[in-house]
Amino acid sequence: MDIVALRRSWQQLAAAGAEPARYFYARLFVAAPEVRSMFPTNMQHQEDKLLAALGHILTHVDDADELAAFARRLGADHRRFQGSDSRGHFGLSERHYAWVGQALLATLEHFLGPSWTPSLRQDWTAAYQVVTRLMLDGAAEADQVSPPFWRAEVLHVDRRTVDVCVFTVRPDWLCPYLPGQSLPVHVPQLGTWRYLSPANAPREDGTIELHVRATGRFSTHLVRRLQVGDELHLGNPVGTTLASYGRAPHRPLLLIAGGTGLAPLKAIVEALCDQPARQTTLIVGGGTPDDLYDDPALSRIAATARWLRYLPTVESGWGWIGETGRAVDVAKRQTSLEHAEILICGSPDMTRDTITTLVAGGVRPEQVLTETYDHSLYPPLTAAAAASPREHVWAGTQ
Numbered sequence: 124m125d126i127v128a129l130r131r132s133w134q135q136l137a138a139a140g141a142e143p144a145r146y147f148y149a150r151l152f153v154a155a156p157e158v159r160s161m162f163p164t165n166m167q168h169q170e171d172k173l174l175a176a177l178g179h180i181l182t183h184v185d186d187a188d189e190l191a192a193f194a195r196r197l198g199a200d201h202r203r204f205q206g207s208d209s210r211g212h213f214g215l216s217e218r219h220y221a222w223v224g225q226a227l228l229a230t231l232e233h234f235l236g237p238s239w240t241p242s243l244r245q246d247w248t249a250a251y252q253v254v255t256r257l258m259l260d261g262a263a264e265a266d267q268v269s270p271p272f273w274r275a276e277v278l279h280v281d282r283r284t285v286d287v288c289v290f291t292v293r294p295d296w297l298c299p300y301l302p303g304q305s306l307p308v309h310v311p312q313l314g315t316w317r318y319l320s321p322a323n324a325p326r327e328d329g330t331i332e333l334h335v336r337a338t339g340r341f342s343t344h345l346v347r348r349l350q351v352g353d354e355l356h357l358g359n360p361v362g363t364t365l366a367s368y369g370r371a372p373h374r375p376l377l378l379i380a381g382g383t384g385l386a387p388l389k390a391i392v393e394a395l396c397d398q399p400a401r402q403t404t405l406i407v408g409g410g411t412p413d414d415l416y417d418d419p420a421l422s423r424i425a426a427t428a429r430w431l432r433y434l435p436t437v438e439s440g441w442g443w444i445g446e447t448g449r450a451v452d453v454a455k456r457q458t459s460l461e462h463a464e465i466l467i468c469g470s471p472d473m474t475r476d477t478i479t480t481l482v483a484g485g486v487r488p489e490q491v492l493t494e495t496y497d498h499s500l501y502p503p504l505t506a507a508a509a510a511s512p513r514e515h516v517w518a519g520t521q
């Protein structure tokens with residue numbers, strides 16, 4: 124297999140901008156109308172998710188071990204994509220992979236023109252077959268140990284601010300996850316999956332707390348429309364970075380949260396309550412005191428946990444007597460950073476800003492753990508990204 128030729132042809136396709144994605148989905152949905160219901164109703168903003176991932180993965184088939192682990196996990200995860208037709212619901216099978224493969228080859232042929240040679244076609248076909256096999260094997264293995272997804276009932280809706288809600292949901296079966304991990308969440312009415320982090324350590328009754336701020340279409344739907352009794356689907360948990368907070372238990376922990384990025388860090392704090400005391404500082408930042416939507420619950424935990432130092436901070440607020448400034452400024456002022464294991468979770472801007480400030484102040488990048496679940500591992504379909512597929516991924520992200 125000529126990997127260099129695969130990569131070169133992918134760059135050529137990427138240079139055509141958004142058109143290949145549109146063409147790919149048009150071909151796929153015409154050839155296999157039954158798969159349309161698996162994809163979001165509104166494809167406008169996410170057309171290149173699957174195609175971008177495909178290109179990225181197929182042009183890395185020479186990295187055998189990494190690819191095998193990644194594709195198996197992806198295949199296991201794809202079990203949550205279910206379609207429905209007149210005969211009922213169905214999951215992915217070999218024929219779905221064959222349709223996607225045909226749409227991919229047709230797209231390459233259409234956009235590469237004379238560069239699309241028989242040997243290139245052979246290489247793309249071979250690469251696709253390798254990945255398909257790995258994904259199907261990964262799915263078959265995962266079928267032995269977990270369902271494709273969990274159905275969860277909304278038990279409680281707690282509106283904390285005008286745009287933040289805390290939901291308590293109960294899956295139909297115990298959904299095992301590690302504190303710090305995230306779950307793909309699906310709202311049947313939208314047909315879209317997004318990642319949310321449970322805000323609690325696993326409980327005996329299996330209930331899960333989800334913190335949601337209305338920012339995009341999905342989260343706004345949840346905050347404005349989701350009611351007690353509604354159903355959500357939860358996919359298998361993902362994420363290894365934040366969940367590895369226990370890798371050096373002798374070191375103090377510094378947890379820095381912005382907005383609803385608090386959720387995975389709160390789950391970790393809850394888990395620490397049942398473990399040998401570990402010196403931990405939790406800094407939760409907000410613009411104003413109103414942004415500290417979980418302050419009463421965190422203050423309650425801090426009141427009984429002597430190992431926990433809780434520092435809420437706001438950038439401005441009348442009458443506020445706590446810390447002020449960005450969370451990262453409070454971290455620098457109030458904690459000793461040198462030996463700390465530092466976990467950061469917030470908006471992409473807040474996370475980037477915090478890491479940059481810490482590293483500029485002498486923190487070693489390997490001290491920092493953070494994670495994103497926004498498909499940034501799969502570079503967008505642009506020529507520059509295709510040429511250097513990994514350079515925008517933080518060292519600590521998965």
Ligand code: HEM
Nearest residue numbers: 158161162169172173176177180204219220223254255316
């Ligand atoms: C080698 C084959 C494939 C690869 C490498 C691949 C890769 C991916 C990746 C990385 C994502 C984003 C994951 C996420 O949202 O968490 C994705 C999403 C998705 N994939 Fe696949 N996939 C493949 C085959 C298929 C097939 C055969 C189907 C079904 C016909 C399918 C259906 C979907 C759907 C419905 C989504 C969600 C799309 C969205 O929300 O916009 N995939 N795929």
